[in-house]
Amino acid sequence: MAVRLDGGASPDRRVRVQGEPVDSHPRPAPEAERGAVRRITVIGEEILRRRCRDVTKFGTPELSRLVDDMFATLHVAEGAGLAANQVDVDLRLFVWDCTDEWGVRHVGHIANPVLDEPPAAGRRLLEEGEGCLSVPGPYRTVPRPDHAVARGYDKDGKPLVIEGSGYFARCLEHETEHLHGRLYVDRLGRRERQATLREMAGSMDGVLARRAARAGARGKQF
Template sequence: MSEIHRGAPRRITVVGEEILTRRCREATEFGTPELTRLIEDMFATNHVAEGAAIAANQVGVDLQLFVWDMRDEWGTRHTGHILNPVLDDLPADQRTLLEEPEGCLSVPGPYRVVARPDRAVVRGQDQHGNPIVVEGRGYFARCLQHETDHLHGRLYLDRLTQRERKSALREMAASHDEVFARRAARSSSAASSS
């Protein structure tokens, strides 16, 4: 994806930072060089961090935007971005609740089981303000829901019991240095190859 090579990795916010706990502001300006640069930087950041997707507040920007570049369980690659995403409330007969492990770039290290529907439909806009609809199943659906949660100030930790949340935070603290060292090495490697 060309955005990866044009963008510059940014620092990823971590659990405890205020920007991750509040609803992001709606995008009202489209097609600007600043928005293009942000999208490119988010793709680069996601790539360096070995993520599936990343929301704007995860790079410290208060904006309803997320990008994704990932493969689902069937091997299909999904790549794109969406501004002002709204998840459709799908009827129960059109979805199945799946309990699957979930991680987060802003909670480096731990994965925990989170129940989410196996299907998602998200409506929003592209970087030029054009309306778009993104549909996902399985892992891609989980990704769309997880990132939309971010823009509402929610982390996957907020969907866990208090005991599971504390356990995940302890695990994060124990693996923090290793995860950030790996990200720094990948960032240096990406910078030297561009």
């Protein structure tokens, strides 16, 4: 998921890592410092339309390396969240480093996420701008529930329950959809979807150049 246009930095005292409050957390996250930057897949590539496989092997160096690489890639792309199929890996896993509208920074990863069904009573949709790192450039207004609960596991197999409201809920919903082979443009009408893809075609080269420059500035290869 791409960072919203009005997204800002949160004070470190307002940070939740893996859903738990902490006094501070480095920016960029330590995983981003350790990881290598990978190419981000773009709409039209088959892997983005495939339902991803469950993570079955936890606590492995390979899974830890993938999480690190995804954080590094997310950081140079200036995104809020990134799913594994966006770095061409067919696994149900995503990472996030996302600041919500209350100034709280959320950082973490989750494997095999399942979203709770929102209760009909009190369910509220927010219509706000949304972008995607695999649809470089455009933002569109997309209605989504204003609250989300994701249940899954961390990279070591520990059960996780991650709860979010507002923009962070949107991030959890957006990234979980990726793992089912869906993108935010699927929620648009035909004409708006076509206009979005035309806009992407005109802006993609510039977006990718900025990502490469940001990676180079951090001593990483994009």
